Amino acid sequence: MSLLDPFIEDTALHMGLGHRARRLVEVLVDYIRSLPGGVEGLRHRFEQAGMGEQFPAGNPPHRLLASQLERIVGRAELVALARRAAFPTGMFAVVAADLLPGLIDVMEREAALAASEPAVVAERLAPAAVPRSLRGSALRGALWVLVAGVLLCLTGWIHQKTRAPAGTVAQAAAVAAAERHQMPRLTLVVSATGVDVRGRLPSEADRRRVWNALVAQYGRARVGGDIQRDHHTQSPRWLDRLLTVLPSLNQPGLALSFSGDALNADLGRLPEAERVAVSETLRRAFGHLPITGLWDPGRVALSQLPEQHDADQLASALNQGVVRFAHKSPELRADSMDTLRASALAIRRAGPRLRLEVGSHTDSLGTSDSNLRLSQQRAEAVVAELRALGVPSSALVARGYGEDHPVADNRLEAGRERNRRIVYTVLD
Structure with a gap:
């Protein structure tokens, strides 16, 4: 079994990605192996991005932010990798940045193990003292058997093709259709x-x-x-x-x-009131599907902003929106994308001088450290998605607060749901 398999299983469990974790890790591994020199090629990318200290020689890289990974990989390449992994670009950037140090460590250990295996295998499979003439005869015999097998297979294939019924092509076309x-x-x-x-x-x-x-x-x-x-x-x-x-x-x-x-x-x-009510019904019923066209109080509030509004009014409208994530995961739910699209449009219209903190808060389930880490990942996921929707990098700062600032009782599910939230704050 590959050393990557336990890593993929751990990713699926702790990142809440399920079966999609395998595809994401495979895309990252293929990308690293495609670079000249593999892992060393990736280290060179760090140096070119002015982040060589993040990936010291002989060690895996330090933990990255999604924005740092984009600097290293490049925007176009990041979008292409996310598409191959079937993830939204922002979500892919957050998860990939978090996984990269552990993945590099696993890849280097697997490479070292593979390098040591050929000598062991050769030693185990080394033939005993057999006369050279006998070994030569055996090799010639095996070669003739192989040639005969290939000729038989080729003959059978030609025979099948020449005797195929006339309707075969039409049937294949029908199946394809x-x-x-x-x-x-x-x-x-x-x-x-x-x-x-x-x-x-x-x-x-x-x-x-x-x-x-x-x-x-x-x-x-x-x-x-x-x-x-x-x-x-x-x-x-x-x-x-x-x-x-x-x-x-x-x-x-x-x-x-x-x-x-x-x-x-x-x-x-x-x-407008019915838009929100119907949207909630659809979220509850079909939240597992990609959904477009939904409304929430935040989207309504953004649509009602006066033509001339200040940054505090914008933040207040943004904070009425609800951004949802998969359970104990930084993965954005599909039913949150309409809210983020409306938020991105409003932030872009505010102009280049606006700076917002995107703060993420969790409930109290789990450990304090894991909740703090999860909240940071979720804040970064929102920032990455807003940037993918055209918001300038300079306008957003991601910060995770963990479970330290509840607004409702964590003993009740309704309270925990309120505590799991994204809060926009205007920065000076």
């Missing part, structure tokens, strides 16, 4: 006269479940549209939850569109 249309889709548009539903689901049973649920809610005469059946379509992960929350999603003007495992909510035609 089916594979291009595997995503389940469903669109619901609610109006004053009823609901229109359209999409593609894998089975008649799924189609009937959706149709019957809508008929039960709106009445047969007020349900229109068409749901196609396609057995090549994957089973939707969201269908059961959608049927559960349908009674709460009856506001005229609401439009929901599921595509694969993603959800887009069009709430622009709803009153």
Whole structure:
């Protein structure tokens, strides 16, 4: 077993990344190995960025901030690596910066182990005193067997191709076409006269479940549209939850569109109070999916800022927003991205003189040290994502406060949820 496997398992557990930890570590390892000289090439990158003291010779690098990793790797390369790992750029930068020292240590220990193995293997496999002529005969025999095997395989392959039925090519094309249309889709548009539903689901049973649920809610005469059946379509992960929350999603003007495992909510035609309420319903039901179009009090407050507002008014509006993370992890939840996009736009419009501290606070579950570290990682994740959305680096400072400044009772889940927060503070 590779030394990287325990490292990946530990990353998955303690960073809350689950199965995605393997892909992230593999992307980092491939990047380091692609550099001239491998680890030494990475050390040279540190020196070129003016950060040689962060990676002293003979030692793993010191712990980095996400912004420091971006200086070393380069913005374009960081974005490309994040895309390969299927992570948001900001989140990738935070996790990669945190993992790099331990990963370098593991890679160097694995390289040292690999360097020592060839001599051991050669010693174990060294042949006994066998006459040279006998060894030569054995090698020639093995070579002839190998050649004969290759010729037999090649002959069989040619025979199969020449006798393939005429429909094989068409069948392959049909399979490829089916594979291009595997995503389940469903669109619901609610109006004053009823609901229109359209999409593609894998089975008649799924189609009937959706149709019957809508008929039960709106009445047969007020349900229109068409749901196609396609057995090549994957089973939707969201269908059961959608049927559960349908009674709460009856506001005229609401439009929901599921595509694969993603959800887009069009709430622009709803009153502002209903936008927030529907968004909360969708977050609770589909927080495990990438969601766009959601609102929260912060996004509403930002949209209501006067044309001429000061930095304190901006910070107050930003602080009404809610940024959510995976449990005990610095990973930003997908349902927080609309809030961050609105925040980034407002901060960019404030001009180059604005400086904000992005403070992160946790609840009291876990140790004080682990919560302090987690809060710093979360603050850095928010800063990295805002920078990825166009906010200048000079405008933001990340700071983690851990569990030291609660605003509610940590003995209650509702209190712990309030204590897990991001706070924007204007800096002089």
